[in-house]
Amino acid sequence: MPQFFLNKRLIILLVSLIILVALIGFSLRERDDLTWPEQFVKDSTGFVQSIFYRPAHFVAGFFDNVGYLKDTYEENKLLRARLEEYALLETKVQKLEKENEEFRELVGELDSLRDYEAKPATVIARNPDQWVEQVTVNKGKQNGVEKDMAVVTSAGLIGKVKQANAFTSTVQLLSSLDPKNRISAYIQGDEEIFGLIEGYDQEKGALLLKRIPHQAEVKEGEKVLSSGLGGVFPQGLMIGEVIEVVADEYGLTQTAYVKPAADFYNISHVIIVERALIQQEEAPEDTTEEGGSE
Template sequence: MPQFFLNKRLIILLVSLIFLVALIGFSLKERDELTWPEQFIKDSTGFVQSIFYRPAHFVGGFFENVDHLKNTYEENKLLRARLEEYAKLETKVYKLEQENEEIREVIGELDSLRDYEPQTATVIGRNPDQWREQIIVNKGKQDGVEKDMAVVTAGGLIGKVKHANPFTSTVQLLSSLDPKNRISAYIQGEESIFGLIEGYDDEQGALLLKRIPHQAEVQEGQTVLSSGLGGVFPEGLIIGEVMEVVPDEYGLTQMAYVKPAASFYNISQVMIVKRTLISEENVPEEEASEEGDSE
């Protein structure tokens, strides 16, 4: 009996193998239509796959979108940083271009002044309480700057060195109300008319050119230049042009309102000029001492 069951199991196994091979062969055979069991299995498998595919696709797409968002955030962060750097660089380039343009203009004004020794300087300080009085520049005695040297911009003369420190200097502007702030000047014309720049009229925004001879004929629009008398200030630095001429309070001389050629408010780059043809050794001590007051 056990031998019968053993043979029976063997027979069932062989029959099953034969049936499986027959099914494989039948399924591999080219047919126009599938049998209903094949259709049922195929449809069931497709339905189950569709059930699992949608959630899996949604989850996969969610993580893919999160990854894209993260990459986009990092890219935007990098782009913003580069845009900020570009904006800073653009501002810096624009400022450098302005400074170079100002320096070129100042040098252009000094090309014809061969007896001058120019030196560029940058404004590094300005007290709001003394805005029209003085500025501080980044050149001092170590750079050869000395007291009473003329200071100009691209527009023209703006003042003189009042104090020279080792590494910085204080420049007194022509608009300063200091009564000792006087510059020897002359009005350009067929005959030069000399006077002194003494004071500043804040209401008219004009320098005061005093001590003009009462018989002198001064016309509106004539150019006012530094005279160079005294040997410290160079000759021929542009100061401004005549706006109006009036008698002084005593009627003995005339006074001219002079519109400054240079701006006293927007100053960033200046040029300190030193006279080279006439040294201090050739100027009498009394004359040199008066220069700081009357020049």
């Protein structure tokens, strides 16, 4: 009896293997259509996969988007920092380019002032209430600066040293309204016409060149330079050019409005000019025009 069951199990196993091989062979052969069990199993599997795939894809996509947003935030933060650095560098470059240009102009001015001793200086202070009156520079008596020395920029004369301290100096600008702020000057033309820079017209932004002889023919556009007749200022420092000429109220003299060659509003670097000793010895005249009362 046991042997019968053993043979029966063996026969069932062999039949099952034969059926399995047949099914495998049947499924492997090329067919245009699937059987209904295969279609049912495939459709059921696809439906179940779609049920789980969409939520899983949504969750995965959500976390991916969160990751992308985080990366984008970090990148934007880095880009903003780089943009700020770029703006700062651009500002520094523009400032350096401007200073470089000013220094080049000053070097050229130094070459043209070879007859004088020039002392380059930098503006370190400027009172807003006295913006058109004076500036403070970083050179003083320890650098050989003395009162009434001429002060110029690369464009032209801007004023004189009003007060010299040990390490700094106060420069009085030509645009100052101080009535004692006078400079002996001349108009460069067919013939030299002398006068005094006395005062500043704020509305026209022009210096007043007074005491011009009434018979003198002054033309617009003619250059005005320091005359050096006061014995302190060097001769030939550029002051500006004539833009208008009017007669005084009595008709005895004329007054010329002179547009300054230098920019009194924006001053960063200057040159303090000391007149040569030989020229000082040659000009012992009264210095009331270019000394303390200039």
